[in-house]
Amino acid sequence: MLDNWIRRILQPPNQLIEKIDINSKDTVVDFGCGPGYYLPEIAKRAKTVIAVDISTEMLAKAQAKVVKAKKRNVQFLKTDGKSVETLDGSVDKIMLVTVYHEIGENEKILKEFQRILKPEGKLVIVEMIRKGHFISGPIQKPDELKAEIEGGGFQLEQLLPYKLFGLFFFIKAKDQ
Ligand SMILES: C[S@@+](CC[C@H](N)C(=O)[O-])C[C@H]1O[C@@H](n2cnc3c(N)ncnc32)[C@H](O)[C@@H]1O
Numbered sequence: 001m002l003d004n005w006i007r008r009i010l011q012p013p014n015q016l017i018e019k020i021d022i023n024s025k026d027t028v029v030d031f032g033c034g035p036g037y038y039l040p041e042i043a044k045r046a047k048t049v050i051a052v053d054i055s056t057e058m059l060a061k062a063q064a065k066v067v068k069a070k071k072r073n074v075q076f077l078k079t080d081g082k083s084v085e086t087l088d089g090s091v092d093k094i095m096l097v098t099v100y101h102e103i104g105e106n107e108k109i110l111k112e113f114q115r116i117l118k119p120e121g122k123l124v125i126v127e128m129i130r131k132g133h134f135i136s137g138p139i140q141k142p143d144e145l146k147a148e149i150e151g152g153g154f155q156l157e158q159l160l161p162y163k164l165f166g167l168f169f170f171i172k173a174k175d176q
Helices: 005-010 013-018 039-045 057-068 104-117 140-151
Strands: 029-033 047-052 074-078 091-096 117-128 155-161 165-172
Touching: 005 029, 013 039, 029 039, 039 047, 039 057, 057 074, 091 104, 104 117, 104 155, 117 140, 140 155, 140 165
Parallel strands: 029 047, 029 091, 047 074, 091 117
Antiparallel strands: 117 165, 155 165
16 A cells, blocks of 8 residues: 555655755655655655665565665665664754654654754654545644654644645754
């Protein structure tokens, strides 16, 4: 279900990635990249992409997708769900598409995102906020999601509705 023709029609990967404003100097982490549905589109725009997942099988699929798309600026990293093995303050954007609700260790991972993000970096969380007919998944309540992530030292800058999704753009809170 994560990479098939129905999803490509209903959720074309370029449409969502265009909304994230990735530029050619950016290092972008796709946390919970799954089979790499968005990776070629991110790789087209960013300087470096770090594709992270807890599942070895998903990372293998993602790697095959990137090779097929002939993108050479993507690194692959397995996570234990709590850490991302990259340098402090080295990442411009972290994105999670329908992943945040699956992470069990939210407090720890938010701390890790604080560590790896540059001071002006952005955390982009994409979750379903409306029910769909063909594609479905757990629906998140925007107020609850905002409160939880702000509790981890971020500040909501913008909530952009897109199809069934909400794109939540967070920056580091001033006191971090
Ligand atoms: C619903 S899929 C979304 C995949 C991809 N973002 C997409 O939109 O196609 C969720 C992904 O998150 C990964 N995942 C779940 N818990 C995770 C965790 N704690 N840390 C990293 N990845 C996780 C799963 O292995 C899976 O690949």
